[in-house]
Amino acid sequence: MYYSLTKEQRAIRKKEKKVNQVNCPQCPASLQGLLKSKAFCIFCLNYVCKSHIVKQRKDPLDDDKIGKICRECEDQILYTKITSKHEKKEQELQVQYKELQGTLESVNGQFQDLLSQEQTIKYQIEKAQKEFEKREQQIKLNIKEAENRQEQCNQESLKLSEQYRRLVEEKQRKEKEKQVLEKEQENLQNKEQKLQIEKQQIQDQIDIMNENISKLNQEIASITNDQKGQDKGKKNIFSAYGQTTSSLGTIIMSSEISARPSNKKEIRDQPDREDGFCCMKVLPSGSKKKKKA
Known part of the structure; x- marks a missing residue:
């Protein structure tokens, strides 16, 4: 191929x-x-x-024009393209081979690590399997215990339901008693109001009696003062007489002669008391002690 030629040389x-x-x-x-x-x-x-003549290709000296090409040149062009591609691919494959060789070595190391890990995993699996069997037995025992507890809970629930029914009945009975007690309480309140009114009336009567008693005490005090004056006069009369004699003998009379006792009760001196004071419990004539309910 004469690609180094010019157009003029190629024409010649x-x-x-x-x-x-x-x-x-x-x-x-x-x-x-x-x-x-x-x-x-x-x-x-x-x-x-x-x-x-196989086909047409671009002119190597003029890209705008297209020229004819023979079979040998076409085969040679295709061969050069294929060989260049093959060489590039071979170089790429060599690079990939080196990379794969490095990765293979690393994979071998990883494979050895995986083998050691596999042994440890097998040991762990065996250990876990034994633990699983133990846990399974324990779970079976727990299930049996849970079933027994469930039966006990069912029995207790029946007892509690019976107790609840009894409590409901007792509650209803208590509510009825409460209603009866409320009615009785209302009656007692009415009675208490009546007793308060009667108590107020009795208190008014007691106040009136206390006033009368205070007046009587004042009159008694004035009477006792008059009685004391009379006793002093009698003592002065008897003191005027002296000693007298008689044929039977001498009689010495005491200057102090006691007064003749009277059938009346002696009224002793009493201190003045304030109004409303009384040493006795005054009750109305018609009052009686109430019996305890």
């Missing part, structure tokens, strides 16, 4: 080949004569018979 070469070339370079077919069909390959710069 084309004219020379047209005059001098006799046969097709790819087959023994003759190219001389007016009726022979032939074409010029822009890559190898040779005339080729029509059967060996």
Whole structure:
């Protein structure tokens, strides 16, 4: 391929080949004569018979134009493209091979680690399995205990329901008693109000009696004072007499002669008392002690 040639040099070469070339370079077919069909390959710069012209490609010297190409040049172009791709791919594969070799070594190390981990995991699985069996047995025992407790709870719930029914009945009975007691309380309140009224009336009577008693005490005090004056006069009369004699003998009379006792009760001196004082409990004539209910 003469890619280093210019357009003018390629045109001169084309004219020379047209005059001098006799046969097709790819087959023994003759190219001389007016009726022979032939074409010029822009890559190898040779005339080729029509059967060996494959297709058209861009002109390497002029990108705007398209020229014909023979089979050998086409195969060579394809071969170079394929080999270049293959070389690039081979280089990439070598790089990948080195990377894979490094990763393989790391994977081998990881595999050894995984083997050791597998052994530890197997040991842990066996241990966990034994613990699981123990727990399963414990769970079965717990289930039995729970069933027994449930039966006990059912029995207790029956007892509690019976107790609740009794409590409800007792509550109803207490409510009825409460209603009766409320009625009795109302009656007692009415009676208490009546007793308060009677008590007030009795208190008024007691106040009147206390006033009368205070008046009587004042009169008694004045009478006792008069009685004392009379006793002093009698004592003065008897003191005037002296000693007298008689035939039977001498009689000495005391200057103090006691007064003749009277049938009346002696009224002793009493201190003046304030109004309303009384040493006796005064009750109305018609009052009686109430019996306890």
